[in-house]
Amino acid sequence: MGALPDLLPGYGKVTDPAVRSRAERVWGVPVPARPGLRIPDMFAAARAGDLRALWVIGEDVCATDPDANHVAQALDACPLVVCNELFLSETARHADVVLPVASWLEKDGTFVNFDRRFQRVRPGPSPQQWEPTWAARLPPTPSPSADGSRPSSPGSPMTDWTARAPCHGPAPTPTAPEKPSCT
Numbered sequence: 001m002g003a004l005p006d007l008l009p010g011y012g013k014v015t016d017p018a019v020r021s022r023a024e025r026v027w028g029v030p031v032p033a034r035p036g037l038r039i040p041d042m043f044a045a046a047r048a049g050d051l052r053a054l055w056v057i058g059e060d061v062c063a064t065d066p067d068a069n070h071v072a073q074a075l076d077a078c079p080l081v082v083c084n085e086l087f088l089s090e091t092a093r094h095a096d097v098v099l100p101v102a103s104w105l106e107k108d109g110t111f112v113n114f115d116r117r118f119q120r121v122r123p124g125p126s127p128q129q130w131e132p133t134w135a136a137r138l139p140p141t142p143s144p145s146a147d148g149s150r151p152s153s154p155g156s157p158m159t160d161w162t163a164r165a166p167c168h169g170p171a172p173t174p175t176a177p178e179k180p181s182c183t
Contacts, residue, residue, distance in 0.1 A: 005035045005036030005037055005038055006035035006036070008020065008022075008023045008031065008164075008165075009023065009164040009165030010164070010165030010166065010167045011165075011167070012165075014031065014032070014033065014034070014035050014036075015033060015034070015035070017033075020033065022164075023164060026160075026163055026164045027164075037051075039061070039065065040065075042054065042074070043065075043070060043071055043074035044074070046074035046075070046077050046078040047070070047073055047074045047077050049077065051074075051078055052078070052079050052080065053078065053079065053080040053081075053082070054074075054075070054078045054080070054081050054082070055081075055082045055083075055084075056081065056082070056083045056084070056085075056091055056095070057083075057084045058084065059091070060085075060089040060090060060091045060092075061075075061091050062075070062089070062090035062091045062093075062094065063089065063090055063091070068090075071091075072090075072094060075091065075094035075095070076094060080096055080097075081094060081095045081096050081097075082095060082096065082097045082098075082099065083095035083097070083098050083099070084098075084099045084100075084101045085098055085099075085100075085101065086100070086101055086102075086103055102123075104121070105123065105124040106123050106124065107121050107123060108121065108122055108123045109121060109158075110158045118158075
C-alpha cells in the first residue's frame with residue numbers, strides 16, 4: 001500500500017485518468033492529476049516556505065534520512081508538524097503536536113508486506129489503551145469511505161482498501177483462521 005506520491009491504490013499512476021476515475025468513485029472527491037511530492041521534495045519545500053503542514057507517521061525521519069541537519073531545518077521551518085510516535089524521537093522533538101500510537105505488541109489489524117501479501121497481527125494479552133494505528137488518522141480527516149461511514153475496526157480499512165485497489169482483494173477478516181507467520 002504505502003504512500004507513493006505518484007501512485008494510487010493498486011499501483012495505478014495518478015496521471016492515468018481511468019485510475020483517477022476509479023479512486024474518485026470510491027472516495028467521492030476529485031483526485032489531482034499531478035503527482036505529489038516525494039520526501040526530499042517535501043523537506044526542500046518546507047525549507048523554502050512552500051509547505052505549510054507535514055504529518056509524519058511511522059518513521060523517525062531525523063534518524064533515517066541521509067541529511068539529518070536538512071531534515072531538522074525543514075521540520076523547524078514548517079508552520080505545523082504533526083508526528084505519530086510511540087517514543088519522543090528526534091523527529092517528535094521537532095513536532096508541534098505528538099500523537100501517541102500503539103506499539104507492535106498492542107496492534108490489531110492487517111499489514112501488506114513488501115511482496116503484497118496480507119499479514120494478520122494480533123495484540124498481546126493486555127495492551128494499553130492507546131489509539132490503534134489504523135484509527136490514528138481518523139479524527140482530523142473527513143470520512144474516507146464513499147458511504148460516509150468511518151472505520152470502526154481493524155478490518156474496516158482493509159475492506160475499504162480492497163474496494164479502492166481490487167488487485168489486493170479479498171481482504172482477510174479479523175475472524176479468519178490465522179496461519180503462522182513464522183515456521
